[in-house]
Amino acid sequence: MEDIARECGVSKMTISRVLNGKKNGVSDSKRDEILAVADRMKYRTNRLAKSFFSNRSGFIGLALPFEGLLGSYYFARLVSGIQDALKDSEWELALFDTLSESFDDGQKLASLYLEKRVDGLIAIAPHYDDKFVESITEEEIPILVAGEPALDDAVLTVNLDDEAGIEILFDHLRKKGHKDIGFISGPDNVLSAQTREAAYRMLMSRHRLLVKNEWIIKAAYSREEARNKSLKFLTRKELPTAMIAANDSMALGFLDAAIIRGIKVPDAISIVGFDDLQESASSYPKLTTVHQPIRRLGCEATRTLINWINNGQRPEPLPGIPAKLVIRQSVRDLS
Numbered sequence: 001m002e003d004i005a006r007e008c009g010v011s012k013m014t015i016s017r018v019l020n021g022k023k024n025g026v027s028d029s030k031r032d033e034i035l036a037v038a039d040r041m042k043y044r045t046n047r048l049a050k051s052f053f054s055n056r057s058g059f060i061g062l063a064l065p066f067e068g069l070l071g072s073y074y075f076a077r078l079v080s081g082i083q084d085a086l087k088d089s090e091w092e093l094a095l096f097d098t099l100s101e102s103f104d105d106g107q108k109l110a111s112l113y114l115e116k117r118v119d120g121l122i123a124i125a126p127h128y129d130d131k132f133v134e135s136i137t138e139e140e141i142p143i144l145v146a147g148e149p150a151l152d153d154a155v156l157t158v159n160l161d162d163e164a165g166i167e168i169l170f171d172h173l174r175k176k177g178h179k180d181i182g183f184i185s186g187p188d189n190v191l192s193a194q195t196r197e198a199a200y201r202m203l204m205s206r207h208r209l210l211v212k213n214e215w216i217i218k219a220a221y222s223r224e225e226a227r228n229k230s231l232k233f234l235t236r237k238e239l240p241t242a243m244i245a246a247n248d249s250m251a252l253g254f255l256d257a258a259i260i261r262g263i264k265v266p267d268a269i270s271i272v273g274f275d276d277l278q279e280s281a282s283s284y285p286k287l288t289t290v291h292q293p294i295r296r297l298g299c300e301a302t303r304t305l306i307n308w309i310n311n312g313q314r315p316e317p318l319p320g321i322p323a324k325l326v327i328r329q330s331v332r333d334l335s
Helices: 002-008 012-019 028-040 047-054 073-086 106-114 132-138 162-175 191-206 223-233 248-261 294-311
Strands: 059-064 092-097 121-124 143-146 156-158 181-185 216-218 242-245 270-272 289-291 324-326
Touching (some): 002 012, 002 028, 012 028, 059 073, 059 106, 059 294, 073 092, 073 121, 073 294, 106 121, 121 294, 162 191, 162 242, 162 324, 181 248
Parallel strands (some): 059 121, 121 143, 143 156, 181 216, 181 242
Antiparallel strands (some): 289 324
16 A cells, blocks of 8 residues: 555555545545556455454354255355345355354354454344354344344344235135145244244134144155155045145145145145245246245345444344245136
């Protein structure tokens, strides 16, 4: 910076202002000259020095269980949204596995912030038995949960409106004449799975329809396990006319099982999902589902966290992102 200042005939402070994107007090022609000289001299920001000066690390942390999520379509879309929000900012993304021994509890993840290794954290897919979100919240660390309901009122979330999404699917089935409706639920310790199953039970009760426990399939949020559980389920003598799955992967697993059992969808039984994964538009039959704007979710979560870091104040609770029904061919009209 001193070399650039000497060649351009200005102070080092002026060089600092220009290289940090500040426009006050410097003419456009002088700014262009400074940037050209900096480029010719191959000037690069020293991230370590900058972090000492600004008291910031320059990193946003993304904390998630790698197993089951890393490399998935959901993860890819979410990270795309995060990168959309980061591309014009001073931050870069750092990943942390909440299942690893290094970051498997709140105190270890909190150390990332307290040691200035990250300036804030986005948590993905926390479980009810995870303690790290609660521990970090107690430390007043900027953290929000993306893609899941709130653990409690103290935790800031950016999420799809899960209850509204299930209600949209339920109303669609009812308009098509379905009354005997089953449910494919996710793991008990996953927040969205519990919220979506609770919404299904509430809607069945509101419409005075009987919830039969034998018509509820419990599976992991995975196509393979849903397929295996559905293979057994589809041997029952009495089946519902329609099933709601808590996510698309499980709905696709149900479709796999129906093909293996020789049961036609939607002629013999209808199925709807939740997420609108890429595969859902090419399955046989194509899956009716609720669209979850995953990329938008990642972008809004990141922008909210950056505003929190910049303003030093926790944002107000955010409304759920509206759900949208995507109608395809997996539901039979009984009306």
